[in-house]
Amino acid sequence: MDNLPKRSDKEIQYNVNKLLNKMTLKEKIGQLYQQIYSNKYATGPTTTAKSIEKLIKKDQIGSILSLYDTKKMYKLQKLSIEESRLKIPLFFANDIIHGYRTCFPIPLAMSCSWNLDLIKRQAQISAYEASHNGINMTYSPMIDLVRDPRWGRVMEANGEDPYLSSQIALSYVKGYQGEDLSNYNTLGACCKHFIGYGKVEGGRDYNTVDMSDRTLRQYYLPPFKTCIDNNIAAIMTSFNVINDIPMTGNKKLIKELLKKELKFNGFIISDYNSSMEMINHKYAKDEKDVALKSLEAGIDIEMISESFINNLEELVNSKEIPLNLIDDAVKRVLTFKYKIGLFDNPYKNFYEDSNKYLLLKENREIALKIAEESIVLLKDNNVLPIDKNKMIAVIGPFGKSKNVNGEWDALSRDKDSTSIYDASKQYKDYKLKFSDGCDILGNDDSKIDKAVDIAKKSDVIILAVGEDKYMSGEAASRSNLDLPNIQKKLVKEILKLNKKTILVVHAGRPLILTDYESKCDAIVYAWFLGNESGKAILNTLLGFNNPSGKLTMSFPYSVGQIPVYYNHFSTGRGLTKENKNQKYISKYLDIPNEPLYSFGYGLSYTKFKYKNIKTNKKTFYNNESFIVSVDVENIGDYDGEEIVECYIEATNFSVVRPVNELKGFKKIHLKKGETKKVLFTLRKEDLAYFNIDMNYICEEGLYYIKIGSSSNKTIKTKIKFKP
Ligand code: GLC
Numbered sequence: 001m002d003n004l005p006k007r008s009d010k011e012i013q014y015n016v017n018k019l020l021n022k023m024t025l026k027e028k029i030g031q032l033y034q035q036i037y038s039n040k041y042a043t044g045p046t047t048t049a050k051s052i053e054k055l056i057k058k059d060q061i062g063s064i065l066s067l068y069d070t071k072k073m074y075k076l077q078k079l080s081i082e083e084s085r086l087k088i089p090l091f092f093a094n095d096i097i098h099g100y101r102t103c104f105p106i107p108l109a110m111s112c113s114w115n116l117d118l119i120k121r122q123a124q125i126s127a128y129e130a131s132h133n134g135i136n137m138t139y140s141p142m143i144d145l146v147r148d149p150r151w152g153r154v155m156e157a158n159g160e161d162p163y164l165s166s167q168i169a170l171s172y173v174k175g176y177q178g179e180d181l182s183n184y185n186t187l188g189a190c191c192k193h194f195i196g197y198g199k200v201e202g203g204r205d206y207n208t209v210d211m212s213d214r215t216l217r218q219y220y221l222p223p224f225k226t227c228i229d230n231n232i233a234a235i236m237t238s239f240n241v242i243n244d245i246p247m248t249g250n251k252k253l254i255k256e257l258l259k260k261e262l263k264f265n266g267f268i269i270s271d272y273n274s275s276m277e278m279i280n281h282k283y284a285k286d287e288k289d290v291a292l293k294s295l296e297a298g299i300d301i302e303m304i305s306e307s308f309i310n311n312l313e314e315l316v317n318s319k320e321i322p323l324n325l326i327d328d329a330v331k332r333v334l335t336f337k338y339k340i341g342l343f344d345n346p347y348k349n350f351y352e353d354s355n356k357y358l359l360l361k362e363n364r365e366i367a368l369k370i371a372e373e374s375i376v377l378l379k380d381n382n383v384l385p386i387d388k389n390k391m392i393a394v395i396g397p398f399g400k401s402k403n404v405n406g407e408w409d410a411l412s413r414d415k416d417s418t419s420i421y422d423a424s425k426q427y428k429d430y431k432l433k434f435s436d437g438c439d440i441l442g443n444d445d446s447k448i449d450k451a452v453d454i455a456k457k458s459d460v461i462i463l464a465v466g467e468d469k470y471m472s473g474e475a476a477s478r479s480n481l482d483l484p485n486i487q488k489k490l491v492k493e494i495l496k497l498n499k500k501t502i503l504v505v506h507a508g509r510p511l512i513l514t515d516y517e518s519k520c521d522a523i524v525y526a527w528f529l530g531n532e533s534g535k536a537i538l539n540t541l542l543g544f545n546n547p548s549g550k551l552t553m554s555f556p557y558s559v560g561q562i563p564v565y566y567n568h569f570s571t572g573r574g575l576t577k578e579n580k581n582q583k584y585i586s587k588y589l590d591i592p593n594e595p596l597y598s599f600g601y602g603l604s605y606t607k608f609k610y611k612n613i614k615t616n617k618k619t620f621y622n623n624e625s626f627i628v629s630v631d632v633e634n635i636g637d638y639d640g641e642e643i644v645e646c647y648i649e650a651t652n653f654s655v656v657r658p659v660n661e662l663k664g665f666k667k668i669h670l671k672k673g674e675t676k677k678v679l680f681t682l683r684k685e686d687l688a689y690f691n692i693d694m695n696y697i698c699e700e701g702l703y704y705i706k707i708g709s710s711s712n713k714t715i716k717t718k719i720k721f722k723p
Contacts, residue, residue, distance in 0.1 A: 004182045004341040004348065012338045016331050019086070023059075025323075027086060028330045029312045030060030034093070034269065034303045037067045037076070044273040044304035052076070059084040060309060062301065062333055063091045063137075068411055073134035074350045081346050089337055089346035093137040093190070096410045097156055098122070100129035101358035102531060103405045103412030104367050105374040106508055107142060109527030111158040112549040112602065113373035114643045114667055116171045122370055123175025125363045127187040132357035133411075134349045136340050137188035139236060141172035143223035144193055146553060147563040150203025152476030155406060155508030155528070157198060159552025160565045160599055162219050163662045166226040173232050181233065182341035184348065191227045193238030193271060195253060196220050200240055203562065204477045209240045214655065214690045216242075219567075221257075228264045233336050235264065237299065239274045246281045248274045249290075254298035267300040267332035276305035287311060295321060300329035359416060364531060371529040371536035373641075376549035377603040378513070378523040383500045385543025385605060386460050392432045393458035394420055395451045395494055396465045396487065397440045398506050398526075406508055406528025407473025416531050420464055420504075423534035427542060433458065437490040440468045445489055452493050461501045462541060463491055463520070469528060472508025481512040481559055495519050504537060510555040514596055525549075543605065548641035548667070550602035550710070554595035561591060566599035566711035567658035594712065600645050600662070601710040606636030606672065610644075610715050613707055619720040625683045626719055630707045632678055634670035643667045646680045647714060649704040654692035660711050663687075680707070684721060698723075 007015075020028070033055075035047055055061040056079045067073055073092050081087050098104045104122045113119070123140075130138065142156035143165055158165040169191060176189040196216065200207040211220070224235065235258065238247045247253070248270045258264045275294045278284035284293050291307035292315060302308040315321045341348050351357070377384070386392060398404070400421040402414040424432045437451030438444060455461050465487045470476060482488060483505075495501060502522040505511060513523060524547070526537050539545040556564050571586045575593050579585050587593055613630045620626040632644055646664035650657040664680040682705070684698035691697055698721055708714030 004344045006180065006182065007338065012335055015338060015343070016334045019088070019334060020327060020330060022086060023330070025313055025316060025326070027059040028326050029309055030055065030058070031062035031088070031330045031333045032301050032312070032326070033061050033306065033309045034063040034065055034301050035061055036304065037064055037072065045306055053079060056080045056090065057083045059086050059088055061090070062088070063093060065093045065303065066095070067092060068094065070134040070350065070354050074347070077346050077350070089342035091136040091188070091337055091340070091342060092134055093139060094130065094135050094410065095140065095408055096126050096130050096135070096138040096187070097140040097142060097408045098406070099410060099412055099530060100126050100133070101411050102129060102363045102367055103409055103417065105371050105527055105529045106155045106406035108155050108157055108159065108508070108553065109374035109529060110370055111164070111168055111552040112376050113370055114164070114550060114665055115370065115373050116167055118366070118370045118373060119168055120171040120175040121366055123172045124178070125366060127176045127178070128185045129358050131185050131187055131349050132351050133354045135187065136342065136349060137190055137233065138176060139190045139192055140176070141169050141189065141191050142193070143169045143191050143227065144198035145220050145223070146198040147565040148198070148203040149481055149510040149553065149556065150477050150479060150559065150562060151198065151200060151205060152472040152478065152508065153205065153474055154198070154553060155472040156408060160554065161552065161567065161662045162222040164552060164665070166223045169223040170226050170230055173227055173230050177231070177233065181339045182344070186340070188233035188336060188340055189227070190234035190236050190269065191224060191232055192236035194224055194235050194258070195238060195247065196242045197238035197240050205475050206239045209242045211243070214694065218690050225262060228258070228262050233266045233339070234269055235266065236269050236271055237274065239271050239277065241281060246278045246283050248299060249278050249283060249293035249297045251297040259298055265332070267329070267336060268298055269301040270294060270299050270303050273304040275299065275302050275307050288315065291315060292321060295325050295329070300332050367530055368532035368535055371532045372539060372545040374527060374529060374549050375536060375540050375547050376525040376551055377547040378525055378597055379517065379520065380603055380605070381521040383460065383502060383521040384541060386541055388430060390431070390459040391457065392430065392460050392462060393455045394432055394434045394462045394464055395437050395455050396463050396490065397436045397438060398464035398466050398504065399434045399436055401440065403440065403469055404506060404528055404533035405530050406469050407476070412531065418532060418534035420462070420534040420537055423538040427538065430542065438486045440466070441484050441486065443486050445486060448490050448493055451490065452497070455494050455497055455499065459500065461494060461497070461499050462504055463494060463501055464504045465491060466506030467508060467511070469508065479559065481509070483511065491516070502541065504541070510553055512556060512558055514557055517596060546605045546638050546640045547602070548604060548643065550600050550643045551597055552599065554599050555597040557591045557594070557596045561595065564595045567660055569656050570659050598710055598712040601712070602643070604636070604638070604640045604642065606634055606638040606640040608642045608670065608709060609633045609635045610708055613715045613717045615705065615717055615719045617719070619722055621722050622684065625681050627679050627681050628705045628707065628717065629677055629679045630715070631675055632668065632670065633675040634672055637672060639669070639671045641667055641669050642709065644678045645708060645710065645714070647706040647711065648687055649706065650687070650689065651702045651704065653689060653699055653701065655689070657689055660706070662711070687721060
């Protein structure tokens with residue numbers, strides 16, 4: 001297809017205003033309504049295909065979500081272009097968060113690769129596949145900061161650090177939106193869920209959120225600001241109440257913060273039926289009040305619920321809301337449709353035989369690469385990689401399971417995924433025997449004995465276990481973060497054999513591994529790695545891939561420790577080696593303060609040594625930068641990748657600051673025996689924080705600069721800042 005004309009913002013605004021002036025009030029309100037083609041989901045109004053088609057013909061619906069049938073999308077677009085008065089194109093949106101048909105690891109897993117280029121590349125592939133199948137927008141990246149693994153949606157997120165999460169968010173946006181939205185192969189990106197959704201009380205989905213303005217701006221806002229500064233097309237609000245106001249009706253945070261202060265010029269869409277849920281929150285008294293509060297807060301498109309199409313016309317005619325609120329929202333929506341080229345070619349995303357763009361070989365190779373880099377080696381008592389002449393028993397349901405794509409898996413299919421068993425067929429000269437021992441869920445223990453018998457005859461046991469994919473994702477909060485009971489029973493019987501055992505865990509969140517840590521010789525975190533899961537895991541266990549992933553979320557020692565995260569405050573009675581036996585210290589009677597595995601932690605088959613950290617100056621002034629350098633040496637027996645992490649610590653500030661703040665990272669390749677000097681250039685902006693007056697500044701004083709392989713394993717130097 002020919003490239004679409006590149007239209008300047010000025011030209012687009014001219015066209016938008018010209019169209020707006022032709023629109024009736026009903027037609028304007030129609031652009032602010034997004035519905036599922038036929039809504040059979042748990043919440044929201046019941047719609048039918050017929051009812052949607054009727055609205056389309058009257059230009060009273062602007063976009064459709066969660067429709068994957070490309071032919072149906074084409075039919076609806078044709079209806080809109082050929083039978084409506086103004087021929088305004090629809091846009092089609094879906095949740096493509098880790099692949100469309102080619103399935104990549106879940107986002108939390110991909111974040112552990114710390115590989116921004118690969119994350120961008122997988123987003124490009126998702127955009128390539130989806131944009132060849134009728135889709136114009138994805139509800140991704142999910143950029144909620146997460147510190148509570150009881151919340152099932154951590155699987156969609158990028159971890160507990162604002163800096164890393166911002167960098168990753170940018171990779172997604174660039175991958176989806178490309179250089180120009182009107183190009184082919186692009187998707188409009190919609191980051192979510194604004195804001196604070198990851199901090200729901202008790203880790204219970206849809207629950208209440210409360211935080212200071214500083215916490216919000218310092219920790220939860222940065223990834224959204226990065227997306228806004230990089231022209232993301234849309235932002236989705238979250239279900240939760242935040243600071244006593246439901247997010248969907250939160251004018252201070254939507255209109256004042258996003259649209260005015262941060263100058264966000266895309267559109268804001270409410271989450272699924274969340275507008276009407278303001279009645280459940282007891283914040284709106286009826287549907288008309290919902291419409292009023294949502295629009296006044298700055299919601300531009302209402303998803304699923306119908307308060308806008310049922311009430312806005314009356315609210316305008318009765319002068320309860322000014323028309324310009326509607327016009328502003330409509331302009332934002334039409335601007336997106338112009339930018340993505342739908343007015344030039346409403347059929348730009350429809351192709352003959354759209355399936356031929358899916359699951360391309362070169363894209364599966366990218367899926368394998370990012371799956372390998374998402375694996376985190378948590379423990380290895382020198383049993384890995386497994387020697388070729390060993391008898392290997394693969395025990396557990398994830399030996400042969402293809403249930404490895406994780407939730408929010410769009411149009412991907414388990415049958416396209418490789419299990420460990422599938423992958424083993426390419427390793428003919430290895431001796432692997434499989435026995436599942438039990439299912440992922442349920443209580444059928446009848447196969448455990450057979451698994452134990454097979455394990456007894458082996459030299460090394462791979463225990464392939466984990467969560468079912470529906471145990472994480474939306475509405476999947478857990479109070480207990482252990483393996484399913486039947487698998488715990490299997491693991492217990494296998495560990496009694498006292499053989500070399502490698503625990504391979506599939507999960508959508510950090511699980512509590514404390515009981516296994518001391519009993520297993522190695523622990524490999526395999527998340528849900530998507531289509532290439534089995535191959536990535538076996539390549540790693542057999543040494544064809546040297547693991548390099550590092551945790552972006554702390555792994556609690558126990559559920560009782562939650563929330564536990566690396567960038568915590570020191571408190572007035574912080575626990576240290578020296579005072580650990582004193583009573584009046586901030587500590588537990590029964591467990592350590594530290595998580596089992598820290599943010600930034602992950603092992604390799606080789607070893608890296610950090611030395612010679614130094615800055616190029618002792619003091620830096622206002623607009624200067626400074627360089628901190630470190631030598632990293634590969635002192636082990638394998639070539640490998642190392643994520644070099646750079647943290648700062650303010651020694652004093654007008655407010656309390658964390659013991660560690662990630663400010664940079666570099667993923668380097670080191671051959672066995674090789675040393676590389678790694679440099680980070682930092683400025684006062686990198687050392688800034690919201691101070692007592694809520695100004696984001698770097699105050700005068702001494703700052704430690706710490707570089708290392710994990711948030712809890714660094715070497716340090718220091719530098720003074722003088723304004
Ligand atoms: C869901 C999710 C949101 C998703 C939307 C559309 O409830 O909260 O992440 O994008 O509905 O499917």
